[in-house]
Amino acid sequence: MHNILMADDDREFCALIREYLSGHDFHVLAVHDGQAAIESADDEHAAIILDVMMPIKDGFDALREIRQQGVQIPILMLTARGEDVDRILGLEMGADDYLPKPCNPRELAARLKALLRRGLPVTTDTAKLQAGDIELDIARREAQLQGNPVELTSVEFEVLRTLAESAGSPVDRDNLMRAALGRRWLPTDRSLDMHIVALRRKFGNERIKTLRGKGYQLIK
Amino acid sequence: MKILPNSLYLKLLGWFTAASLLAIIATLAVVRPLWDALDQTVDQLPRWGQQAALAYESGGEEALHSYLRNLRREHRVTGLLFNRAGKPLTRLRMPPDMRQTLLKGEDSSSSGPRFHRLAHFDIHTDNAIYQWRVLRPPPGPAQWRTLGGVRLVIFLAFMALAALLFTTWLGRPIKQLRIATDNMTAGDLGSRVGASVASRHDEIGELGSAFNRMADRLQSLVANKERLLRDVSHELRSPLARLEVALELAREKSNGAAGKELNRIDLETQRLKALIDQVMTLARLDDPEAAYQFQLLNIGELLESVCEDLDMLPEADIRLEPYPDLHVLGNDGLLRSALENVIRNAMKYTAGGTEVGVCLYPAGDTAVIEVRDHGPGVPDAQLEAIFRPFYRTSEARTPETGEGADSGGYGVGLAIVKRVTLAHKGNVKATNMDGGGLRISLSLPLAN
Numbered sequence: 202m203h204n205i206l207m208a209d210d211d212r213e214f215c216a217l218i219r220e221y222l223s224g225h226d227f228h229v230l231a232v233h234d235g236q237a238a239i240e241s242a243d244d245e246h247a248a249i250i251l252d253v254m255m256p257i258k259d260g261f262d263a264l265r266e267i268r269q270q271g272v273q274i275p276i277l278m279l280t281a282r283g284e285d286v287d288r289i290l291g292l293e294m295g296a297d298d299y300l301p302k303p304c305n306p307r308e309l310a311a312r313l314k315a316l317l318r319r320g321l322p323v324t325t326d327t328a329k330l331q332a333g334d335i336e337l338d339i340a341r342r343e344a345q346l347q348g349n350p351v352e353l354t355s356v357e358f359e360v361l362r363t364l365a366e367s368a369g370s371p372v373d374r375d376n377l378m379r380a381a382l383g384r385r386w387l388p389t390d391r392s393l394d395m396h397i398v399a400l401r402r403k404f405g406n407e408r409i410k411t412l413r414g415k416g417y418q419l420i421k
Numbered sequence: 422m423k424i425l426p427n428s429l430y431l432k433l434l435g436w437f438t439a440a441s442l443l444a445i446i447a448t449l450a451v452v453r454p455l456w457d458a459l460d461q462t463v464d465q466l467p468r469w470g471q472q473a474a475l476a477y478e479s480g481g482e483e484a485l486h487s488y489l490r491n492l493r494r495e496h497r498v499t500g501l502l503f504n505r506a507g508k509p510l511t512r513l514r515m516p517p518d519m520r521q522t523l524l525k526g527e528d529s530s531s532s533g534p535r536f537h538r539l540a541h542f543d544i545h546t547d548n549a550i551y552q553w554r555v556l557r558p559p560p561g562p563a564q565w566r567t568l569g570g571v572r573l574v575i576f577l578a579f580m581a582l583a584a585l586l587f588t589t590w591l592g593r594p595i596k597q598l599r600i601a602t603d604n605m606t607a608g609d610l611g612s613r614v615g616a617s618v619a620s621r622h623d624e625i626g627e628l629g630s631a632f633n634r635m636a637d638r639l640q641s642l643v644a645n646k647e648r649l650l651r652d653v654s655h656e657l658r659s660p661l662a663r664l665e666v667a668l669e670l671a672r673e674k675s676n677g678a679a680g681k682e683l684n685r686i687d688l689e690t691q692r693l694k695a696l697i698d699q700v701m702t703l704a705r706l707d708d709p710e711a712a713y714q715f716q717l718l719n720i721g722e723l724l725e726s727v728c729e730d731l732d733m734l735p736e737a738d739i740r741l742e743p744y745p746d747l748h749v750l751g752n753d754g755l756l757r758s759a760l761e762n763v764i765r766n767a768m769k770y771t772a773g774g775t776e777v778g779v780c781l782y783p784a785g786d787t788a789v790i791e792v793r794d795h796g797p798g799v800p801d802a803q804l805e806a807i808f809r810p811f812y813r814t815s816e817a818r819t820p821e822t823g824e825g826a827d828s829g830g831y832g833v834g835l836a837i838v839k840r841v842t843l844a845h846k847g848n849v850k851a852t853n854m855d856g857g858g859l860r861i862s863l864s865l866p867l868a869n
Contacts (some may be wrong), residue, residue: 209664211659211663213477213538214666217663217666217667217670221666221670281701301698303658303661303662303664303690304662305669307669413722413725413726
């Protein structure tokens with residue numbers, strides 16, 4: 202049983218999700234505004250589901266403050282369906298995945314599982330990865346740019362790791378999605394783009410190239 | 422019609438009266454200077470005075486009299502020679518009013534004959550100084566014709582000038598009204614006539630303010646309608662979100678007992694979701710508050726990435742022609758959604774087994790993107806209407822042929838395309854191809 206914190210002002214929706222997820226090995230604690238979400242967010246939970254539109258503090262504010270508190274558990278944002286993706290891109294601030302609401306609860310459960318699976322300590326042969334002036338410590342899930350530590354969300358770390366494993370050659374979007382988010386890529390899904398935007402902001406545009414028709418490539 | 426103190430009627434009356442009066446005064450005023458210019462006797466007047474004085478000195482009063490009588494007969498010029506003290510040196514038969522004028526030496530134009538203009542000259546001979554007073558003749562019939570012609574031309578010129586001023590005065594506000602109306606028709610609901618028209622104190626000013634009031638009303642009605650659509654869509658999202666969860670719960674608890682029905686509910690839920698997405702996108706495009714960031718975009722690369730994404734869908738294959746490097750100033754997300762909607766629409770309507778053709782080429786200072794399907798096309802009369810939200814063609818399509826949320830009509834996709842191209846100062850049009858199928862062309866201004 203994983204404890205999940207869910208923040209959404211629609212109480213009936215929370216109750217339904219709680220019932221649905223309980224059948225999928227999740228125990229949901231629901232709060233109904235942004236402030237309550239910030240106060241309840243701690244490492245006792247395995248993940249947080251944050252709705253964007255909430256009273257008192259909206260989901261983006263809550264997300265920022267939760268991260269500022271040093272809570273590193275995966276956070277999944279429920280964005281309003283039809284909301285401007287560009288706006289979300291612009292506000293990208295460390296959520297691990299985005300799901301437009303209304304959403305299929307199966308999809309929600311699948312994404313939560315993917316996030317949690319990825320959160321587990323990974324055992325790999327290589328403890329460290331190097332690509333140009335970027336260094337990744339796989340075991341400790343830490344990244345450094347020119348020797349300086351860079352704060353990454355766990356999804357960003359996975360995207361970067363996948364890119365770094367084949368630095369110098371492109372990785373297509375489907376493989377990136379599977380590695381980082383645990384699901385296949387669909388043309389209309391732009392959550393990968395959001396993580397790429399975030400990574401470029403942190404490491405510089407020139408280090409992650411877009412290759413038309415091929416995907417993304419980390420330069421060596 | 423009620424005639425107001427400042428009504429157009431009074432203004433028109435004033436204009437025409439003033440213009441006619443001015444023209445008439447001008448033609449009257451021009452007669453004398455014109456006659457001076459036309460009369461060839463003017464230059465001769467001093468010479469004749471000299472000759473009259475010489476005649477007097479050589480032959481006395483009798484010679485002077487016969488010279489003057491001759492002058493009057495031959496040139497219709499009536500002159501009298503006076504000595505220095507102003508005493509006439511001979512008598513001559515002439516109408517009394519003329520004599521009066523000559524003796525007094527003043528041209529009283531009110532009483533005197535209009536064209537017998539008096540001229541004075543001092544004549545110096547070797548022996549004495551004389552005064553030569555002479556009355557010039559009126560114009561003859563031939564000269565009157567010339568004069569009349571010139572006066573007509575002057576009159577017409579005056580009226581033409583007045584008409585020109587009048588047209589400017591009346592035509593400019595009407596032109597402004599027309600431009601405002603055209604802009605409104607083209608979709609700019611914020612279009613208004615300026616204060617220079619609306620604040621006029623006449624019927625045109627009233628028309629201007631009436632237009633502005635109508636535009637205000639129209640704009641708020643349209644805004645209300647769109648806000649309602651957006652709010653309804655927005656409110657629909659919460660129940661829909663709950664519905665989807667409840668549906669999954671039902672699926673799990675029923676253990677496949679009503680799988681077919683539940684799948685159907687699922688499908689309709691997905692259609693509702695897609696529809697709400699599109700309505701929200703459209704509403705955001707109409708929101709004047711929403712500011713979009715524009716940047717330099719390689720439109721070909723964008724097009725290719727959209728085609729690649731959509732090519733994975735099962736409906737139809739996309740063939741993108743080789744394209745040149747073209748850049749436009751635009752918003753990546755908006756243009757992506759416009760291109761996606763155009764191509765999706767073509768994929769939906771193209772006949773089974775046919776390709777959707779996409780090409781990009783420069784035309785003047787625009788980049789043109791053409792998307793062509795091999796479907797049934799659209800009746801010519803409806804080629805513009807398909808860009809309206811939720812427009813339905815006359816032969817309504819059945820849900821079997823339509824796919825997704827907007828089965829049976831064009832939904833909101835093409836309306837989004839239109840708003841996006843307009844927001845990029847471009848335009849979009851649909852044409853039926855000769856060999857069947859619809860072609861939609863988007864043109865966007867090239868950067869620089």
